[in-house]
Amino acid sequence: MADVKDLSAYKGVWVFAEQREGKIMPVVIELLGEGRKLADAVGCELCAVLLGDKVEGLTDELFAYGADKVYLADDPELKDYRTDAYSITIGKAIEEYKPEIVLLGATHIGRDLGPCLAVNCNTGLTADCTKLEIDPTDKKIQQTRPAFGGNLMATIICPDHRPQMSTVRPGVMEKAQYQEGRKGEVVKLNVSFKEGEIRTKVLEIVKSLKETVSLTDAKIIVSGGMGLGKPEGFDLLKQLADKLGGVVAASRAAVDAGWIDHSYQVGQTGTTVKPKVYFACGISGAIQHVAGMQDSELIVAINTNESAPIFEIADVGIVGDLYKVIPAIIEELDKV
Ligand code: FAD
Numbered sequence: 001m002a003d004v005k006d007l008s009a010y011k012g013v014w015v016f017a018e019q020r021e022g023k024i025m026p027v028v029i030e031l032l033g034e035g036r037k038l039a040d041a042v043g044c045e046l047c048a049v050l051l052g053d054k055v056e057g058l059t060d061e062l063f064a065y066g067a068d069k070v071y072l073a074d075d076p077e078l079k080d081y082r083t084d085a086y087s088i089t090i091g092k093a094i095e096e097y098k099p100e101i102v103l104l105g106a107t108h109i110g111r112d113l114g115p116c117l118a119v120n121c122n123t124g125l126t127a128d129c130t131k132l133e134i135d136p137t138d139k140k141i142q143q144t145r146p147a148f149g150g151n152l153m154a155t156i157i158c159p160d161h162r163p164q165m166s167t168v169r170p171g172v173m174e175k176a177q178y179q180e181g182r183k184g185e186v187v188k189l190n191v192s193f194k195e196g197e198i199r200t201k202v203l204e205i206v207k208s209l210k211e212t213v214s215l216t217d218a219k220i221i222v223s224g225g226m227g228l229g230k231p232e233g234f235d236l237l238k239q240l241a242d243k244l245g246g247v248v249a250a251s252r253a254a255v256d257a258g259w260i261d262h263s264y265q266v267g268q269t270g271t272t273v274k275p276k277v278y279f280a281c282g283i284s285g286a287i288q289h290v291a292g293m294q295d296s297e298l299i300v301a302i303n304t305n306e307s308a309p310i311f312e313i314a315d316v317g318i319v320g321d322l323y324k325v326i327p328a329i330i331e332e333l334d335k336v
Helices: 026-042 056-064 083-097 108-120 233-244 252-256 322-335
Strands: 013-016 046-052 069-074 101-105 125-129 131-134 141-147 152-156 164-168 185-188 220-224 247-250 277-281 298-303 316-319
Touching: 013 026, 026 046, 026 101, 026 131, 026 164, 046 056, 046 083, 056 069, 069 083, 083 108, 101 108, 108 125, 108 164, 125 141, 141 164, 220 233, 233 247, 233 277, 233 322, 247 252, 298 322
Parallel strands: 013 046, 013 101, 046 069, 069 185, 101 164, 125 164, 220 247, 220 277, 277 298, 298 316
Antiparallel strands: 131 141, 141 152
């Protein structure tokens, strides 16, 4: 249980260094970027917490991205993510080293691990944050996240428990800069479990056969909504995306209609994206969609309805039928 009386005993910003098959997840680099800003504002060190089997080689990467210290638990029991094994190991480390702030990516693993850790440590957790700031007066972290179906942004603080914990949406924070050769300290964590403490066993990992898409890294996204009218509309969007070296994405309504897989969804309950160019084709611009793409560098909206809200945030607005506009753009690109 966290010592709720002496909050001053808690120091340092920790980032959960989620790895899969020996590769650091991109969100960790974003958390290290954000964690550095928070650590500087509070005046403390930035640490990464790395769990896995034969993962010690990843510590250099974490130092290069700004970690001052890496807490390492390297053990065959931690090869695959299991809620009990990971939450017990990190929970004990939190109890021993007392970080003030703990950040996790709002990935499938982070969304499972974060709440368990918060319960183990008798503290709170703000899930799915899109902004983190340190209040200069009391140095508490202000955690902002969409609330009430994305209709307002709530700023949440954790007044009298520690650590302050957040899961952070991938693709929202700026990535940390890579500094070749930067070094830090490795602190090895004790990995031991009592009889019956780990209640699950991984028998097999079956990878999804569905096409996977990396929207967060895409520079150009051609996104479609209900205005496509039919699933085949995505073939046209793919033609444009291929011409521009981009990828296709979708609104939730198009996903819900079964036209495209959920992994392509942009928005509050999908992926947050920040490409150089975002084409919104037949997408009305509902607040929940906009929440996931408004930080795109250039937004091009194609919509038959000149009053569609998407035009309020578009840099380039084209009022027209996407089935006429997109072939015309492709034709022009063919001439180049
Ligand atoms: P519509 O709103 O139906 O818009 C279709 C648009 O296409 C219209 O503007 C129309 O004028 C235009 N159009 C029609 N024909 C053409 C044509 N031929 N050429 C060009 N334009 C045409 N939505 C998301 O996208 N992502 C999320 O993550 C998400 N999360 C949500 C979470 C919650 C809790 C809730 C309540 C909702 C969420 N939604 C999300 C749903 C969101 O509120 C909207 O319903 C959804 O974004 C609408 O999708 P759309 O723009 O494709 O469809």
